Amino acid sequence: MPSIAHVLVAAGLIAACAAAAATVDNAALPAPVRVPAGHELRLWSIGKGEIRYACRQAGAGGRYAWVSGASTARLYDVYLREIGWSYAGPTWKSVDGSKVTGRALAVAPAGAGHLPLQLLRAGTASGQGTMQGVSYIQRLNTRGGAAPAQPCDARREGRERVVGYEADYVFYGRR
Template sequence: MLSTRRSRVRAAAATGMAVVAISVGAVTFNASAQEVQAHPAPSPNPTIAPPPGSTKVAEVHVQKGTQTYTCTGGVFTGTPSTPEARLVGQGGPFHHFAGPSWQSERDDSLVTATRKASSEVPGAIPELLLEVNSHTGSGILSPVTHIQRLRTSGGVAPAGACTDGEKVSVPYSATYVFWAA
């Protein structure tokens, strides 16, 4: 095959045609490097790790999501915000909304949770470890005891003055991992 390519290059050169060489290996390597940067490994921060012995139930990613902030005292405060997101991936789809709550769109199982720990992310909403405090229905979310919010991007409350009661929805992305004890 290599000798066939060399013959074509020689023929093209003899006729004055330009020859363009493409290295598939380099393209694959560069794409892989970009993919690694776009999807980093889960946070190694032990502060937001699930309890030892936990089993992963599902991992989903925000397909489309916002964090909504309400102006209080002339500023948009960082907390509390109200999430609204569609999550897709292993075990999904899920709807994430106020509560905070997560509901399976397949079987309607639902959990609510409270913040147990957080880890700041520059320019983004923090990564979190949440502890489930209520279950409704039976299904994929029934055994879930903890939820991690990882790989966050965007979703930060806007800076500057605002009118009390004004609301603003800020796009964000994240990965949610559901854990069972």
């Protein structure tokens, strides 16, 4: 049986790892998705969700492509407690009822099969709570979520596929 000292050391290591995961080195990120100076990290979350894609005709020449549609995700803190949701808009809503919408500013590649990294400017916020005062949102450390690898052509037009993904959503406010 472990001693109380071992349990305390283990708990301290878990807390230290959780705190380390909740930091972002913006200088190490691709320039397009860096948050401007004068803003500080307010909330770091893990998003686990899905994106719905539809096979559609995309532009002239009869070309077809998987077009992203609705996306939803649950947001978790560093201890994997549910703290909110992300859905169409894009919108992020906290369990405290506050919410914020975002407007995409820039993306940067994240590797094959993964959603791109993204920087969004916060727009409308409502409710008093976690999302009040958010100025920027980043989507980082994406895993999965890219358009399906299956062919998309005239025979498959209208078909839909749901693709799972995970990403860190990081919220900033003015200093």
